Amino acid sequence: MKPAPTSTRFKAQLLRPVHSSGEQIWAFVVLPKNVSETLPRRGRCTVVGTLNGCPFQSLLEPDGQLSHWLKIDSLLLEASATDFGDTVSLTIAPAAEEPEPDIPSELQQALHDAPAAWQVWQSTSIIARLDWIHWIESAKQAKTRAKRIADACDMLAQGKRRVCCFDTSGYYSKALSAPKSIDE
Numbered sequence: 001m002k003p004a005p006t007s008t009r010f011k012a013q014l015l016r017p018v019h020s021s022g023e024q025i026w027a028f029v030v031l032p033k034n035v036s037e038t039l040p041r042r043g044r045c046t047v048v049g050t051l052n053g054c055p056f057q058s059l060l061e062p063d064g065q066l067s068h069w070l071k072i073d074s075l076l077l078e079a080s081a082t083d084f085g086d087t088v089s090l091t092i093a094p095a096a097e098e099p100e101p102d103i104p105s106e107l108q109q110a111l112h113d114a115p116a117a118w119q120v121w122q123s124t125s126i127i128a129r130l131d132w133i134h135w136i137e138s139a140k141q142a143k144t145r146a147k148r149i150a151d152a153c154d155m156l157a158q159g160k161r162r163v164c165c166f167d168t169s170g171y172y173s174k175a176l177s178a179p180k181s182i183d184e
Contacts (some may be wrong), residue, residue: 002082004148007049007092008091008093010090011087011090013029013094014086014088015027017179019179019180023073026072027082027083035067039094040094043130043131044124045098046058048092048093049091050090052082052089052093053070054076057099058070059101061178064086064174064176064177069179070090084182085096085183100126107152110152114153114156134166138166138176
């Protein structure tokens with residue numbers, strides 16, 4: 001039996017993203033490096049925690065600086081009675097088990113159309129699937145995303161279980177980063 005993950009407490013300021021692309025209002029927090037270092041990986045990982053006492057579960061994203069950032073949706077902002085610029089108290093711990101990731105619809109269709117790729121996909125670990133999705137979603141252009149989906153299906157169909165040559169932390173490639181804050 002695995003020991004229960006240790007919780008880490010810290011305070012941070014809620015930042016307003018420069019671009020929210022017409023979505024509902026959301027905020028974000030960049031985790032201090034010492035907090036991020038308590039997590040099991042530098043890439044995407046799921047945490048459970050509280051924001052000013054309100055419980056949440058969220059997928060942390062890498063910030064490209066060997067740390068992570070946390071997106072705080074409008075529901076959690078409302079439940080915690082917080083707003084941009086507020087300093088909040090957070091407690092986080094790695095999720096006991098990484099949940100199955102949501103598969104983007106384009107990838108889901110491509111895997112459906114490629115049975116050999118789907119079979120290998122199903123046999124990979126949740127972390128491996130999370131990394132494949134992360135690699136695809138990190139593409140900045142639709143054309144690149146489409147190519148990565150096709151490449152992923154080809155690689156999976158050939159039995160490749162993990163995406164290689166992709167820095168999930170964004171540190172070496174600078175492909176990944178925290179959102180820009182209006183206050184920057």
